[in-house]
Amino acid sequence: QVQLQESGPGLVKPSETLSLTCTVSGGSITSDYWSWIRQPPGKGLEWIGSIYYSGSTNYNPPLKSRVTMSVDTSKNHFSLKLSSVTAADTAVYYCARHHESTRYGWFDPWGQGTLVTVSS
């Protein structure tokens, strides 16, 4: 059974770069897509972007200029970098396996999430 676990700093200073890693266990990262999703406190879910194990990416347009995703198949993990952060980037960040087919896609399973606070 595939499980995902996010890791990274819980506090990032404004204007700096947020960096998170999602480690996949119980299965290989060399299948499907892998996504990052975030949720500001008390608010809804926002898809950040997805990466295929080959390295091809797809980012949410409002965040595209600040987002970089990468994958390391040797370590079975993928990563997120979000640059020039502000308080508006404070959120719980989730990673998830992402399946896509012709008419639908789904995120399953999800990591437990990690809270990242942007503050000086």
Place this chain on the structure above:
Amino acid sequence: SSELTQDPAVSVALGQTVRITCQGDSLKKYYATWYQQKPGQAPVLVIYGQNDRPSGIPDRFSGSSSGNTASLTITGAQAEDEADYYCNSRDSSGNRVFGGGTKLAVL
């Protein structure tokens, strides 16, 4: 702003049937996927595809679609179904987008 619109809150009496809806133009072409999120927990997939449930999801959860509206129906709502529910699909550019979420209260 989200291209998928959900009612912010819905309530249902214990044991009754409730429908949670999600509207958006992209739903004419793509199916919606539904997630349940309880406080302090990660979202959980409950419905995907035309009307598929992952293992472990009770069969009281079902999905349907008509025109630009997708629906999640809970038949015989239980107290443990009280949660936030999010729909997800593609937007007009093919990117993933979530609805704003519906808070379900089971009375």
